[in-house]
Amino acid sequence: MPLSWALFASIALAIAGYIIGRSRAYAAAGDVRALHSRPIYHGASVALTTLLLPLAVLAIATLLRVAGVIGDSSGPIVGVVALAAGVAGLGWAMSRIGQGFQARNVVERIILGLLILCSTIAIVTTAAIVLSLLFETGHFFQIYDWKTFFFGSEWTPRFQGNSQLGVLPLLWGTLYVSFIALLVAVPIGLFAAIYMSEYASRRVRSIAKPAIEVLAGIPTIVYGLFALIVVGPMLRDWFAQPLGLGNSASSVLTAGLVMGIMLIPFVSSLSDDIINAVPQSLRDGALGLGSTPSETIRQVVIPAALPGIVGAVLLAASRAIGETMIVVLGAGAAARMSLNPFEAMTTITVKIVSQLTGDNDFNSPETLVAFALGLTLFTITLALNVVALYIVRKYREQYE
Secondary structure (H helix, E strand, C coil), X not given: CCCHHHHHHXXXXXXXXXXXXXXXXXXXXXXXXXXXXXXXXXXXXHHHHHHHHXXXXXXXXXXXXXXXXXXXXXXXXXXXXXXXXXXXXXXXHHHCXXXXXXXXXXXXXXXXXXXXXXXXXXXXXXXXXXXXXXXXXXXXXXXXXXXXXXXCCCEECCCCCCCEECCHHHHHHHHHHHHHHHXXXXXXXXXXXXXHHHHCCHHHHXXXXXXXXHHHHCCHHHHHHHHHHHXXXXXXXXXXXXXXXXXXXXXXXXXXXHHHHHHHHHHHHHHHHHHHCCCHHHHHHHHHCCCCHHHHHHHHHHHHHHHHHHHHHHHHHHHHHCCXXXXXXXXXXXXXXXXXXXXXXXXXXXXXXXXXXXXXXXXXXXXXXXXXXXXXXXXXXXXXXXXXXXHHHHHCCCCC
């Protein structure tokens, strides 16, 4: 039986507790100035205590159900226990209301605990992801040679046996597509940021910046469809076939161009914020010494903002490396190593999806290789993020 009724009842009880607790604080003090904390804190203390106890019961019951300790039929009992815990918390919190009760301190400690809990959930989730990848990757390397995986140049998974699972073609395709995407996104995004922060009027900026950021809200599957039906055929008909470089609409260049368009708002927005953070006094000083606006931007503003811009580019690169749908529809699924940008290739993320879909034996190396690919991708993106943070923190100048 779903426990939503217990959750909604607990929320309603907490709202009632807030109203009753605040009213009782007024009644207990007579004069509000006699209270240690304002009545709103007394009401918040009652509401938080009333709500957190049933939430804790429901969370523990969920964990026990996942672990198999209790069954699905225990839902009504868990709901009644949670509601009883809420009523008990309400009565206990109401009994503490008085002139000497430090309700504000209690509320702040509860909020601090909730913030710590949220941070802990994020950390534990990251650790669980890494541990799951490490465990399954270790299982994969027990049944497949790690040297062949990391240094093999052929990717031909066969679930009947005799598979060649070399990661180099996938790594090459991932880096090739990401490189082309950055060639498109970095100049356009950086120049757009310079224009909006240094040249555009306030009215133009209020229109241009949201219009550019709309690109970030478009689903990647839409970008993939755009690459499949527009960009790919255009590159094939206008460039690949006339130059004799290929006949396929799926290519590295197709995926790279569309992915670069998708990354423009990432580079533009971050660079714009970083350039705007450069103190105006530096611009005024350069202009006062006779520099033109373009010289001021080139010799003062960009060098001052360069660490942040480099960090934005590296973060965009990590976003490009993890992209899937654009590559599936734009670059194809051929695992090969070639310098020809008009040939179809594939990336690590595409093969992770393909290896885990279908009715496959989960303990076979052809399926477990997805976890090794995932760990490889995670390591690359983590390294890029660490480098970006290191550059920003080490070389960022502090302007007082």
